Amino acid sequence: MPELPEVETVRAWLAPALIGSTLRRVEFRREDLRYPIPVAAVHGHVGQRVTAVRRRAKYLLFDTHDDVSNGTSALLVHLGMSGRCWLEPNPQDPPAWKKHEHWRMWWMQRDTPQLLRYEDARRFGALDVVPDEAAHRLLVTLGHEPFDPAFSGAWLHRSTRRRTTAIKTFLMDAKRVVGVGNIYASEACWRAGVHPLKPAGKVGRVAANRLVQAVRDVLQEAIAAGGSTLKDFVGGDANPGYFQQRLDVYARGGQACHRCEPDGEADDADAPAFPISRSVLLGRATYYCPVCQK
DNA sequence: CCGACAACCTGTGAGC
DNA sequence: TGCTCACAGGTTGTCG
Numbered sequence: 045m046p047e048l049p050e051v052e053t054v055r056a057w058l059a060p061a062l063i064g065s066t067l068r069r070v071e072f073r074r075e076d077l078r079y080p081i082p083v084a085a086v087h088g089h090v091g092q093r094v095t096a097v098r099r100r101a102k103y104l105l106f107d108t109h110d111d112v113s114n115g116t117s118a119l120l121v122h123l124g125m126s127g128r129c130w131l132e133p134n135p136q137d138p139p140a141w142k143k144h145e146h147w148r149m150w151w152m153q154r155d156t157p158q159l160l161r162y163e164d165a166r167r168f169g170a171l172d173v174v175p176d177e178a179a180h181r182l183l184v185t186l187g188h189e190p191f192d193p194a195f196s197g198a199w200l201h202r203s204t205r206r207r208t209t210a211i212k213t214f215l216m217d218a219k220r221v222v223g224v225g226n227i228y229a230s231e232a233c234w235r236a237g238v239h240p241l242k243p244a245g246k247v248g249r250v251a252a253n254r255l256v257q258a259v260r261d262v263l264q265e266a267i268a269a270g271g272s273t274l275k276d277f278v279g280g281d282a283n284p285g286y287f288q289q290r291l292d293v294y295a296r297g298g299q300a301c302h303r304c305e306p307d308g309e310a311d312d313a314d315a316p317a318f319p320i321s322r323s324v325l326l327g328r329a330t331y332y333c334p335v336c337q338k
Numbered sequence: 339c340c341g342a343c344a345a346c347c348t349g350t351g352a353g354c
Numbered sequence: 355t356g357c358t359c360a361c362a363g364g365t366t367g368t369c370g
Contacts, residue, residue: 047363125364166347168364209341225363
């Protein structure tokens with residue numbers, strides 16, 4: 045489930061609860077997610093207080109401060125493909141561990157206990173400690189944040205020259221720009237009218253500008269939509285439907301292009317004149333309109 | 339350096 | 355009902 049908007053949504057939900065809280069206890073069910081969890085180092089954060097809850101790329105960062113040593117550190121949480129991280133609404137009477145729930149963190153906010161739970165069926169996620177953000181191996185390689193002015197049409201145009209890789213693949217490369225996952229990469233290409241399989245080096249200045257704007261717009265709109273269904277996602281077991289109903293191409297293979305055939309209306313309309321195509325790029329489903337995306 | 343691909347792991351839904 | 359297969363929103367590592 046998590047692309048950047050989902051992670052940002054979780055961050056916004058956790059921040060007010062965790063900021064100012066002190067870590068009291070950590071429990072593990074499994075110590076091997078994508079990487080081995082440095083269990084001792086995580087336990088070492090007990091007693092520390094959260095000063096900020098941030099997002100970098102798709103990583104959540106809980107900044108912590110140790111009043112005793114006056115040192116600062118951070119806990120890093122990644123949701124991978126199937127991860128969820130949420131505050132238990134009923135910490136006084138905590139439910140049994142879910143099948144793929146791997147760790148729990150108990151926090152104290154003034155006199156109020158809080159329970160942070162984490163589940164991840166596929167275990168592509170991660171939990172790590174970050175004593176020095178500038179040196180952390182998962183963070184040092186990351187490219188621009190999409191809302192950073194450094195991610196601009198000029199930059200995109202400049203950094204794609206002579207690149208033969210598909211523009212969609214380039215946009216999904218976190219060493220270049222972070223937070224653009226498979227869904228939003230397809231969506232941004234459609235909005236910009238750029239064919240996702242087009243060699244990155246052949247994207248012109250005008251199209252590069254449109255792509256950058258499209259990436260920002262689609263992420264921003266998805267964040268806004270995520271906020272509106274936040275409770276369903278964080279509080280209970282409800283499946284986040286978020287932005288699904290607003291997608292123009294993703295998972296819409298064979299259905300009418302919203303631009304070429306706006307009155308193609310319902311997704312169950314038969315035989316649209318301008319159907320969305322699906323192809324596979326680097327093993328990932330890629331959706332586009334072959335007519336209006338050049 | 340670049341680009342293509344396999345790998346990590348489990349769940350779900352479609353088709354038979 | 356039960357089996358098999360394709361596929362799933364991320365990221366790293368390796369190989370040519």
